Amino acid sequence: MINLLINDQKVSVQAGTTVLAAAKKLKINIPTLCNHDDLCVAGNCRVCIVEQKGARTLIASCATPASEGMDIHTNTLKVRNARKHIVELLLSEHRADCTKCYKNQNCELQSLANEFAFGDHIFLDLVEDHKYNIDRSSPSFIKDDSKCIRCQRCVRTCSELQYISAIAVSNKGAQMKISSFNNRPMSHVVCTNCGQCVNRCPTGALVEKTYIDQVWDAIYDPDKHVVVQTAPAVRVALGEDLGYDPGERVTGKMVNALRQLGFSSVLDTDFTADLTIMEEGTELLVRLKKALVDGDKKVSLPMFTSCSPGWIKFIEHKYPEFLPNLSTCKSPQQMFGVLAKTYYAKKRNIDPSKIVSVSIMPCTAKKFEADRPEMRASGFKDVDFVLTTRELAVMIKQAGLDFRNLEEAKYDSIMGDSTGAGVIFGATGGVMEAALRTAYEIVTGREVPFGNLNITPVRGMDGVKEATVKIEGCVDAWKFLEGAELKVAIAHGLVNANKIMKLVREGKAPYHFIEIMACPGGCIGGGGQPIPTNMQIRKNRMKAIYAEDEHMVLRKSHENPEVIAIYKEFLEKPNSHKSHELLHTHYIERDNY
Amino acid sequence: MENKGLNKVDLIFEKIEPKEVLIKAFKMSSAEIIQNILDSGLKGRGGAGFPTGLKWKYTAAEKSSEKYIVCNADEGEPGTFKDREILERVSDKVHGGMAIAGKAIGAKMGIVYLRGEYRYMLLKLMIELDSFHKMIKEIGYDFNIEYRMGSGAYICGEESALFESIEGKRGEPRNKPPYPTVSGVFDKPTSINNVETLVTAMMIIQHGAKNFTQYGTKDSRGSKVFSVSGDTPTPGIFELELGMSVQQFVNVFGDGDTKAVQVGGASGFCVPRKKFAETIIGFEGVPTGGSMMLFNSSRSMYNVLHNYLDFFTEESCGQCTPCRVGCQQLLKGVEKVKKGEAKPTYLNELMKLADSMKIAAKCGLGQSVGNAFKSIVGNFREEIIY
């Protein structure tokens, strides 16, 4: 243990602990900007400077390991003056039009300015000297360099967590900035639109492209029937933006709020998550049969899940030769979208051209996905607008709803029924678990051999997870699988996806089925989730997801009554011709830069 | 304060038989070599002035099968050109110094990081390096040197930025600790030394520490190479004993009308005429990596300051706030004051900003911008305003 003094208080910490963390232990707050729990240390904003007795300069507390006998003061006049200067300097380079800014009230720079640099600015305005660029090319987010403080959180995110580096630091000196490849528009580079950078940007330099106003317009258009679907991960995170602690489930209140906002019908993406399991599970079994029984060498195995649009774009850019291994299933969002304008329209007797389909997602890549040309199987744009969890919170605030005191409400029907299997889609390993719950039962006629249906090996925050399920006691139709060991793997965060894909490329991946989610933790850690998101918060949300599952009466996708009904009335059976027409698709190869 | 006056010395460029010195060095133990350098009191010649013996001692103490000795030949400080001259004239001593340092710290690999501006001499250096490698082999010692080129970035002279650059990245200085002696290039224990430091170390092994300590002062032992430029009738390279005053320097190199000397380059200090006599050139007074720029009374110190600030605004790596934005503010600030668009009292705010940069910037670049700024504004305020 290392002993040191901070503001004259003694503290002992493990070797390697930073001064910042040591101070936190004493509940001493040191402001930070470039620091983020998910990322490696940068030490470049210098806001966290503190005074170390005997040192020539101030030290960056986030970047300096505590050492024996250190005598640290976090709030001397010297520190305060320098810190104020730093905040002032950042503001002088910054187009601080807070009232027009999407991050107003949720901005780390603004909070610091409120604490340190209020009143008249000391320094000259440098904004006019910079030719700042605003890039609105991506359908998912906006990159506004005039609000960038060069903390490099986004760059570290894109490289450390996502292994893409669609953006990097470019130039030097006063010209230093965050750039895509030769400053090409974000829509034309390898960016996956995952929004992880957006989630970690402390300012308004990276924000989701918002469609709130368009959604309000649709809601108030008397000619339109506006349906809304909510992704599973939203219900365990939305509360954070409305004053709840991370991990509190607000499903019922959220449904009520959506109704109050004026959506014609409040439905659940979980329904199509369950449907995805039917389609994807069947697809997997068919591929296995072709490979094992028919000896078809052309079958692409392992099969990859396809519900994460960030992951889809990743494979399109980086591993296009494995596109045939992707499940052809559209994501639950898109299945929902196409069914809303076909099945739902028919059942409810509504002209599909009058339906506006909105989805609430933990994800920014879903905005891109909804815009893809592949996603118009209904004859219309299947999903019209995608809002993030954060945008929904904004709408709730705009409408002046007293969220905390709303009654719990239930989803509408049809396409509002869900099972626990659909819910756990929101966490890494969830799709796999849901798929196993169903596939195993189809093949053996029995429930998966895990206590209370909880397939714990596929759960948790390990970057890459593996599991083997031995298949025994098959029903007649699946006898060829008797005794087979189904090998599965799960990765979340594209850096981990890349690890698996490397193995696949080298032919060293012994798996049949691989679940990949672009975001760390899966959708609960999506780019559209409340800010901040970090490991502890992801863990809380994950816990909430599994709690939601355990509280459900139905926990297997094939038991979802509306799923059973839709096959009976509309789709016939999984992987039917109609399913293929509406619910399946193929993706394209893209450049790797 | 000790004052040795101005004495020319000829040790650095002295032609020697490197093979003999190396044979002598390789017979010594690592500890003996380090002790010699410690005894000599040699401080780094690259600017920061860290005791070379200590640096070697720390690196030697690290347990690692892979260590590096890096020769810093990035020489980007305005007004410095001595390392180029040393490499042109006595590269065998640079390579030799690296081998000795390698022996001292237990490194088999040396890397010379040569600034891109000096690429014209690379071919010649490669030939000389070949003969050096041959000689080392003859002696039966295992040490290998590689050259890596810079590509026009002053900050890459900062040691950790230099490592980043060797590793193929942007030259952004790292957080310290860890220091290079623990984790340097390729995250391996590294001793990074200036070109001249290495040559001097070889000289110390050749002539003994005693011989070296007879030159210079308590805080600044030995002699060093000065790069003299600006308003002087005799610009060029001069090896001088340390411990002279600026006055004594100006007496020899000035043009009779010297109003200020910038000691240590753009990141050094400006000494005005009235302080020439009291200011000693060395670690006890104004330290310098060798850059001595003289200005006579026809020069506008505003232009000098503006030129330096322009330099830093471009050459800062840009990663940390105090330096990236601070440099822009200082530059724009003096421009506005000069044009009368900002009050002269705004200079006081800028002086405070320079203080903050000194203590809050991440690396030596941002930390030393204030040196020139404060010493020029402090001594030539009128020239900045009017």
Next chain:
Amino acid sequence: MYQVGNLVKELSDKHGRMRESLMPILQEIVQKHNYLTDEAMVEVARELDISAAEVYGTASFYTFLDTQEKGKYVIRICKTITCSMKGKSDIIHTLEDMLKIKVGETTTDKQFSLIETNCIGWCHKAPAILINEMPYTELTPEKVSTIIKDYMQK
């Protein structure tokens, strides 16, 4: 614009495909072609298995690794203090007149580019310039025009 062809592959064979190979590879492309095209950077990224944005980000950090088109002879004029004091402006004017371009520009025949640079280590022989790798020092307008005429003949 030049075509990189096999160059990047050859250089990667020569310098390796590690991150540390990046600078030598970029430097050699620039030595040959004087600047980096998008195509060249994408190739390098592919060979080294790093992102193109990182290649660009690294290249743009270094003033000598130009990502804008440059002529066959890149003239870099030192603008730091000593050269400024010793007549840098006269040299620039002479060059601008001779080449009919401004600082920052490239002649239409793609022979010459004119840029300013920071101290190149010849302050005692100021003013100084580099033409590609070669330093030219103690320049006067006459001297520099002779030098450029020589290059024009090449």
